[in-house]
Amino acid sequence: MIKAVRIKLLPNNKQRTKFFQFAGCSRFAYNWALDKQMANFREGRKLQSDYDLRKEFTVLRNSGEKPWLLDVSNNVTKQAIKDLCIAYKNFFRKQKQNGYVKYSPKKLAHLARIGKTPTVYDMNGHPKFRSRKNEDFRFYQDNVKIQFTRTHVKFEQIADSKRKNRKKANWIRLAEKGRIPVGVKYINPRISFDGKNWWLGVGFVVKYKLKPMRGLKFVRKQPMHPYTKGVGIDLGVKDLAIVSDETTVKNINKTKTVRKLKKKRRRLQRQVSRKYQMNKKGDSYCKTSNIIKAEKQLLRINHRLTNIRTNHVHQATRAIIDRKPRFVCLEDLNVQGMMKNKHLSEKVQEQKIYEFRRQIEYKAHWAKISVIIADRWYPSSKTCIECGHVKKDLKLSDRTYVCPVCGNVIDRDFQAALNLKRYGEAELSKSAS
Numbered sequence: 310m311i312k313a314v315r316i317k318l319l320p321n322n323k324q325r326t327k328f329f330q331f332a333g334c335s336r337f338a339y340n341w342a343l344d345k346q347m348a349n350f351r352e353g354r355k356l357q358s359d360y361d362l363r364k365e366f367t368v369l370r371n372s373g374e375k376p377w378l379l380d381v382s383n384n385v386t387k388q389a390i391k392d393l394c395i396a397y398k399n400f401f402r403k404q405k406q407n408g409y410v411k412y413s414p415k416k417l418a419h420l421a422r423i424g425k426t427p428t429v430y431d432m433n434g435h436p437k438f439r440s441r442k443n444e445d446f447r448f449y450q451d452n453v454k455i456q457f458t459r460t461h462v463k464f465e466q467i468a469d470s471k472r473k474n475r476k477k478a479n480w481i482r483l484a485e486k487g488r489i490p491v492g493v494k495y496i497n498p499r500i501s502f503d504g505k506n507w508w509l510g511v512g513f514v515v516k517y518k519l520k521p522m523r524g525l526k527f528v529r530k531q532p533m534h535p536y537t538k539g540v541g542i543d544l545g546v547k548d549l550a551i552v553s554d555e556t557t558v559k560n561i562n563k564t565k566t567v568r569k570l571k572k573k574r575r576r577l578q579r580q581v582s583r584k585y586q587m588n589k590k591g592d593s594y595c596k597t598s599n600i601i602k603a604e605k606q607l608l609r610i611n612h613r614l615t616n617i618r619t620n621h622v623h624q625a626t627r628a629i630i631d632r633k634p635r636f637v638c639l640e641d642l643n644v645q646g647m648m649k650n651k652h653l654s655e656k657v658q659e660q661k662i663y664e665f666r667r668q669i670e671y672k673a674h675w676a677k678i679s680v681i682i683a684d685r686w687y688p689s690s691k692t693c694i695e696c697g698h699v700k701k702d703l704k705l706s707d708r709t710y711v712c713p714v715c716g717n718v719i720d721r722d723f724q725a726a727l728n729l730k731r732y733g734e735a736e737l738s739k740s741a742s
Contacts, residue, residue: 313512317484332446336439338386342393359394382466388449396436446502452495459487539636541729546656551722553730561621562659577607626668636679638733681733689725
């Protein structure tokens with residue numbers, strides 16, 4: 310099994326400068342290859358293969374036209390070209406799917422307003438040019454040449470000098486000690502910049518494997534520790550999660566800390582908008598040093614909010630898995646469809662519902678606990694837990710379920726969690742038989 314870790318880096322000023330240089334060369338190689346493929350599209354030629362593009366880029370790299378390309382590792386630019394070819398494969402694969410829409414309605418409306426006809430580049434899923442203005446700073450490191458200790462990581466070609474005392478610049482300090490194992494096989498190391506900090510994401514192989522059975526994501530074969538009963542989890546907007554064992558995961562966005570940060574963010578956004586209007590010159594906007602400072606403050610607040618929400622989801626999912634349930638049953642929510650509701654989209658986005666499911670799945674995988682995903686159309690909230698009657702006219706505003714047949718009165722979210730637990734038990738018995 311492959312386990313992935315994302316860890317913050319603590320580079321010094323020289324290392325940080327080199328990181329931006331690596332990211333710039335990676336972006337240049339990606340855009341160069343995309344421009345080549347777009348030219349092939351326009352002239353009706355067949356798209357070039359990954360091998361041909363990398364071979365042609367090596368000629369450009371050694372020609373002397375772009376001497377700064379020689380200052381970075383060849384693996385950085387080669388992987389950027391490979392990433393573009395993978396993006397094109399995914400683009401063509403999506404076109405073969407049923408119900409694929411070539412152009413989004415918003416894109417067509419925008420092109421109609423500016424009097425432009427849609428091109429291949431405007432199609433859904435087509436690779437886009439990477440821009441420095443959008444803070445697109447990321448690059449690859451060779452998984453064979455990267456090295457780890459408990460406190461540092463060694464990158465390739467950060468220091469140009471071959472002297473021993475200068476080679477220390479290749480070692481970058483990690484923010485967390487002992488997080489990544491030493492001496493294992495590393496997979497796809499990626500370095501990225503989020504506007505404030507540099508991050509390293511890397512995968513590595515762990516020993517044990519899980520064998521899936523039909524209808525279930527992960528199934529344990531021989532339990533190594535006692536398991537409690539299974540749990541059903543109903544995800545929502547009022548509360549993040551309602552568990553069938555009568556525990557509730559609260560909505561972190563209703564806390565005082567998050568509300569104060571959101572209020573501060575609104576004020577800063579207004580300030581930045583006013584500063585742009587004050588410094589407008591004709592049709593263009595002038596970015597002053599005060600605007601840059603205000604935008605950095607805004608970025609820090611956005612990172613703070615994201616970290617608070619992600620940490621809350623991590624703690625909630627870890628608490629559920631630590632109870633050692635026999636299985637975990639979740640509902641298959643259409644989060645993309647929920648985001649189209651203008652009244653609920655912001656609340657759904659802040660709750661991180663998809664992230665909750667993703668974390669439950671991989672943490673249950675590590676703990677060898679079965680994960681069952683209920684059918685999307687399973688009426689967990691509308692089905693009475695006592696008599697099984699399905700109340701089809703149940704509205705979203707009805708927070709309490711009153712059964713017209715047996716008179717059962719229960720919270721609708723808690724009832725949904727109980728129904729999901731029952732669904733999981735039925736699926737588990739089917740799979741075992």
